[in-house]
Amino acid sequence: MAPLKNLEREFPIIDSNFQNFCASHGIFSVEDFLVHDLYTLAAYAEQNIASERLKEGITQVLSILDDMHQPWLNGMELLEDAKRNKHFLQTGIQGIDMLLGGGIRVGQLTELVGPSSSGKTQVCLKTASNVARNHLSTVVYLDTGNSFSPQRIAYFLGKTNELASAQGNNAILQKVMSNILCHSVFDIFEMFDVLHKLEYRLRSQDRGVDTRLLIIDSISLLITPVLGSTSSQGRALMVSAGYLLKKLADQHNLAVLVTNHTVGGEGGTFKPALGENWKSIPHTRLLLYCDRTSNACNVTILKHSSMASGKAARFVI
Structure with a gap:
């Protein structure tokens, strides 16, 4: 669109x-x-x-x-497509990669859900640095809350290459940073504009290296302002955004990673924001929670296309 x-x-x-x-x-x-x-x-x-x-x-x-509607595909065609194109991208976080059986899946939309300071942005930054370094791929990073930190990416790269020379580290840092394209986006219409330009770029194949990862941190900051108790237009925009992200993922073999905050639910529990209409859009939903006293994070599967909900892992970034 x-x-x-x-x-x-x-x-x-x-x-x-x-x-x-x-x-x-x-x-x-x-x-x-x-x-x-x-x-x-x-x-x-x-x-x-x-x-x-x-x-x-x-x-x-x-x-x-x-x-825009996809043609019918039989099961064998879907299986062949999955074998040929729908691989994993490692996040570089061992706990998450092991939990997901290899990393976030190419061709699908993965959502990180968690309260403030739960580690969502850190996972995004770590994943961006890992993909840009190890897959020699361009990462498109939509920053909606001024949370993108090149210093943090440099820190992650420094830990990965702690035995390498300073000159070698600098070369890697330059290469990785040049492979991460960051856009500051502050409303849903700006996001649509960036995504349409990305879709055109991917379709035209006019690029030096493959784009394999799209990150939006956070999708809820863009969608929440257009939602209202009686706003059918806001809900339609939300569903359109989800449709476009899944279309980009599937047709151009991207891994799409978005973050979402939590809101209060019944009985004092927390639940993902954006409501029931958004709930069905992500292929995978992961709940993050970090213990600030130990810097350890817990990740739990809320939804997955091939794994049971409730599986969990622990990691430190």
Whole structure:
């Protein structure tokens, strides 16, 4: 899914006149069509002097939405795809990698859930440094709360290469840092813009090295402001974001790692934020909790496509 202006080159019917018509009704992207009353939009188009062309544009956008649905695949095709493309990326954290049977899975969306100071960002930074160093892959890191720390990545690399020379460490540090592309993103629409540009880049294959990891720390900071008790548009934007992330993961063999905070639940317990509509989106959900007195962290599987919930591990970053 993309901003309408990005579609004009491939679909001339979505020209500036069509874009201006849509913008006058608060529609700027394909996502906006998902939450708009299309019957009302078509009625407004009828009143326009260019009604036929506008209706053609509406039909074209609906066709684009239809094309987004994946074709049916049989079980053998899915198995072959999993063997060929859906590998693991090691986080570099032994407890997590062993718990998950190798690391976070390429082609899937993994979510880290935890309260403040539970270690979510540290896991993201450690994973980014490990993938950028050992897989020679580009990591796209969306920082939503000014928590990205290059100093922390340098610390992780220093521990990994503590026996290497200072010159060698500096070369590794430069290589790793150049492989991590960090974007500061502060609202969900900025996130959509970055993700659409990433999707275009991946589709065009115009890149020097493969992108294998996308991190959003934190997804809940972007989605929570658009949610409301009666906001169907906010929920639709959330589901659209989840759909786009899973699409990027599956079609371009990315591992997508996002973080989510916790909120109070019944009986004083805590539960992942973003509610039931988001709950079904991640393939894997991990609950993090850190003991500040010992710096040890616990990770528990809340949801996994092939493992039982409740399995846990302990680690220190």
